Amino acid sequence: MADRTFLSSAGRLAAGLTITMTLGAAGACGAGGAPLGEVEKGRGQADLVLTGGAILTMDPEHPTASALAVRGPRIVAVGNPADVQAWLGPKTRVIELRGRGVTPGLTDTHAHLSGLGGALESVSLRGATSAEEAAARAREAAAKLPAGEWLQGRGWDQNLWPDKKFPARETLDRAVGDRPAALERIDGHALWVSSKALALAGIDRSTDDPKGGKIVRDAGGHPTGVLIDAATQLVESVIPAPSADVRVRRILAAAGAAVAAGLTCVHEMGIDDATVDVYRNLADEDRLPVRVYAFASGTPAVAETLRKRVAEVDRDGTQKFVLRGVKLYADGALGSRGARLLAPYSDDPKNQGLWVTTPEDLRRAAEAAVEAGWQPAIHAIGDAGVRAVLDAFEAARAAHPKADLRMRVEHAQVVAPEDLARFARLGVIASMQPTHATSDMPWAEARVGPERVRGAYAWQTLVKSGAHVAFGSDFPVEEVSPLLGLYAAVTRQDAHGQPAGGWYPDERVSFEQALRGFTVEAAYAAFAERQRGMVKEGMVADLTVFDHPLRGDASLLETAIDYTIVGGAVVFERKR
Ligand SMILES: [Zn+2]
Numbered sequence: 001m002a003d004r005t006f007l008s009s010a011g012r013l014a015a016g017l018t019i020t021m022t023l024g025a026a027g028a029c030g031a032g033g034a035p036l037g038e039v040e041k042g043r044g045q046a047d048l049v050l051t052g053g054a055i056l057t058m059d060p061e062h063p064t065a066s067a068l069a070v071r072g073p074r075i076v077a078v079g080n081p082a083d084v085q086a087w088l089g090p091k092t093r094v095i096e097l098r099g100r101g102v103t104p105g106l107t108d109t110h111a112h113l114s115g116l117g118g119a120l121e122s123v124s125l126r127g128a129t130s131a132e133e134a135a136a137r138a139r140e141a142a143a144k145l146p147a148g149e150w151l152q153g154r155g156w157d158q159n160l161w162p163d164k165k166f167p168a169r170e171t172l173d174r175a176v177g178d179r180p181a182a183l184e185r186i187d188g189h190a191l192w193v194s195s196k197a198l199a200l201a202g203i204d205r206s207t208d209d210p211k212g213g214k215i216v217r218d219a220g221g222h223p224t225g226v227l228i229d230a231a232t233q234l235v236e237s238v239i240p241a242p243s244a245d246v247r248v249r250r251i252l253a254a255a256g257a258a259v260a261a262g263l264t265c266v267h268e269m270g271i272d273d274a275t276v277d278v279y280r281n282l283a284d285e286d287r288l289p290v291r292v293y294a295f296a297s298g299t300p301a302v303a304e305t306l307r308k309r310v311a312e313v314d315r316d317g318t319q320k321f322v323l324r325g326v327k328l329y330a331d332g333a334l335g336s337r338g339a340r341l342l343a344p345y346s347d348d349p350k351n352q353g354l355w356v357t358t359p360e361d362l363r364r365a366a367e368a369a370v371e372a373g374w375q376p377a378i379h380a381i382g383d384a385g386v387r388a389v390l391d392a393f394e395a396a397r398a399a400h401p402k403a404d405l406r407m408r409v410e411h412a413q414v415v416a417p418e419d420l421a422r423f424a425r426l427g428v429i430a431s432m433q434p435t436h437a438t439s440d441m442p443w444a445e446a447r448v449g450p451e452r453v454r455g456a457y458a459w460q461t462l463v464k465s466g467a468h469v470a471f472g473s474d475f476p477v478e479e480v481s482p483l484l485g486l487y488a489a490v491t492r493q494d495a496h497g498q499p500a501g502g503w504y505p506d507e508r509v510s511f512e513q514a515l516r517g518f519t520v521e522a523a524y525a526a527f528a529e530r531q532r533g534m535v536k537e538g539m540v541a542d543l544t545v546f547d548h549p550l551r552g553d554a555s556l557l558e559t560a561i562d563y564t565i566v567g568g569a570v571v572f573e574r575k576r
Helices: 016-028 081-087 113-120 131-143 169-176 195-201 232-236 244-260 273-284 300-308 359-371 383-399 422-426 434-440 444-455 459-464 482-491 511-518 520-524 554-558
Strands: 048-056 064-071 074-079 093-096 101-104 106-111 151-156 181-185 190-193 213-217 223-229 263-271 291-297 321-329 375-380 408-411 429-432 469-471 543-546 561-566 569-573
Touching: 048 081, 048 543, 064 081, 074 081, 106 482, 106 511, 106 520, 113 244, 113 263, 131 151, 131 169, 131 181, 169 181, 169 190, 169 195, 169 223, 181 195, 181 232, 190 195, 190 232, 195 223, 195 232, 213 232, 223 232, 244 263, 244 273, 244 561, 244 569, 263 273, 263 543, 263 561, 273 291, 273 321, 291 300, 300 321, 300 359, 321 359, 359 375, 359 383, 375 383, 383 408, 383 422, 429 459, 434 482, 459 469, 459 511, 469 482, 469 511, 469 520, 482 511, 482 554, 511 520
Parallel strands: 048 093, 048 101, 106 263, 151 181, 263 291, 291 321, 321 375, 375 408, 408 429, 429 469
Antiparallel strands: 048 064, 064 074, 101 543, 181 190, 190 223, 213 223, 543 561, 561 569
């Protein structure tokens, strides 16, 4: 069931090539990785050779190498400079690495690429130290917009402000006047809006809280200008949708940022049909520099409709855009106390968080997705949210005992101790974001208390349990660079090396484990581990090249990306 083929457009049917490569690749996956039928060793020349570098292959049989050769989209030789000699020809591009580091192309397994595109065009409130400072940035950005046009922004975090309180619409009104403005909290789970935005959305004292959301109100019941989880939809649904041209512009800008950060693949979490169309067109026109493994934005109702749609399968690992999964939300986030907990918040004893989707609906949605051949990826941050998703996946697993499901819990930030072993047992992937831990560590323990925090961001426990742990960033919630994720994973420290020794350092992972999360496990999480995630003969030539050998220490923060190579094509080259 996980093996359906879907050729989304006539264009892709021109893939006699695809079939050839598929057979070749299948051969290459056998013991010893026999060379591909089409590119026999020593015959023909390589398109690209990298030589004289420090290559971390992630291939357990040959963990390091110093040279490799690429022909078409695939790696045809890995070894030392002598091993690639036979592949050199007059048309071969040779990159002398001069000791540079190389890894399999890094993948971000949880990101919002189209969201990043929007974020690049909206006002950043990241790091603002007060509501007034955030409003001042909004004022500046609004001044550049035509009158009446929506101002959008993102990144405020009241935890960084003196009073740690949610902001008020009046503060924003003073900055933007009568303009509609909608500013997302850093975690995307709360929206700070102007009075005009409330008015356009028809939200007033008489508006009920929607299911799964909350309209923050003052003592008199009047909306204060902050909307949480499902309530953000009330305003978001009245913001005019961007045109196709604007979407293309944003996605290309974001994709450019991704490859400049060394990413060769992004797992795009939850996109609407219009965005899917934009991606498909860009992929068909070969304008997408980065691979996008996408999840349709889902609700239980959407999950039901999946029975009528066919999930795509990228048989040879070279497709630029693949829509195979569906993304759902169990709960909210920890910062805005929307994450659903088994017991109340330690710093808000009357609050247990929210269900964005009820456990019963999650169960129904997971089953519907799996039944139709779609990979479910469900956001769950609180321990109750994670448990509900594991329960839903356990039921889906029981109904499809033989299928290769690779169901994913996105974030899995707070996990009850008794649930930690269930990931490995059920074959459920934990898709986690190391930089969330280092961003959240100043306040996470206040939210969940000293006991529950031990099951929070528990990467090492999950890895040791045998679970598949894939790593990403959740950009634009966090920065795009996967190097920051690698650094957070191995140190559990901020960029200043704080706290000394790391935050709950038992949950750090080794450099090799961290790199696995961004390569081998990331490929597994996309059903692509036979094609990508290692530097190995026969695999797709997705590679990241760094300015020096990659090491698992603070040097990660000072590492530059020199080349990003996707399917054998250099899609980013640092100007020097
Ligand atoms: Zn996300």
